[in-house]
Amino acid sequence: MSEILLKATALEKRYGGLKAVSGVSIDVHRDEVHAVIGPNGAGKSTLINLLSGDAAVTSGAILLRDRDITSMAPQRRAMAGVGRSYQKTTIFADATVFENVRLAAQAHGGQPLRMFGGVAKDGNVNARAQAAIDEVGLTHRSQTIAKSMSHGEQRQLEIAMVLATEPKLILLDEPLAGMGHAEAARMIEIIHRLKDGRAVLLVEHDMDAVFALADRLTVMADGKVIASGDPEHVRNHPDVRQAYLGHEDGVAA
DSSP: OEEEEEEEEEEEEEEETTEEEEEEEEEEEEEEEEEEEETTTTHHHHHHEEEEEHHSSSSSEEEEEEEEHHHHHHHHHHHHHHEESSSSSOOOOOOOOOHHHHHHHHHHHOOOOSSSGGGOOHHHHHHHHHHHHHHHHGGGGHHHHHHGSOOOHHHHHHHHOOOOTOOOOEEEESTTTTTOOOHHHHHHHHHHTTTTTEEEEEEEEEEHHHHOOOSSEEEEETTEEEEEEHHHHTTTTTHHHHHSSSSSSSSOO
């Protein structure tokens, strides 16, 4: 059994009388992609917001390895090793690929965010930035202005920015959204490589991608976990069939 990098127990998030997440527990292992799936409104994005610190937990606990990060702000979680991408691309559109990733590396190192100047000569920051760019396959685009790239390449850039923070755990919120077939195939390859030495938690609606990538699946409905385990177990779980289709004919792969 691989090391558990993230352990969340009995997470709950209430908005007034609404329970967006209710009693959710999840383990995310090193060297695995763990996908969270479910119908719209299941609580998937709320869960990832709780894990990243973008939303406060009403009750429950989150451990990164053995460190309690339940009450940590997002910036402190990032320093502790939690990296996250968002549904909407968050990049500096007028900067180059390298400048974007270098800024992410700087921020993680606690250095002032300066686009130009002395930091450009910092060999460690530059090396981390270039390694992240290489890992997502954007080496040939290093000096390209971000806004001139395709949507898929911008999502690759965003993941490179996450990698530059040297995360132990990577949270990906719908990384394939808005992509064509070729771009999605490229992103699937990248995500598959990301798990080497790390843990990846993925929220995604593309079931073909999910079953191609996931070592482990958790299915949510109405804010609760209804099934969790290996993909084949989850695919054939009657509660999963009911949640997706309203009957028990199966979940398409």
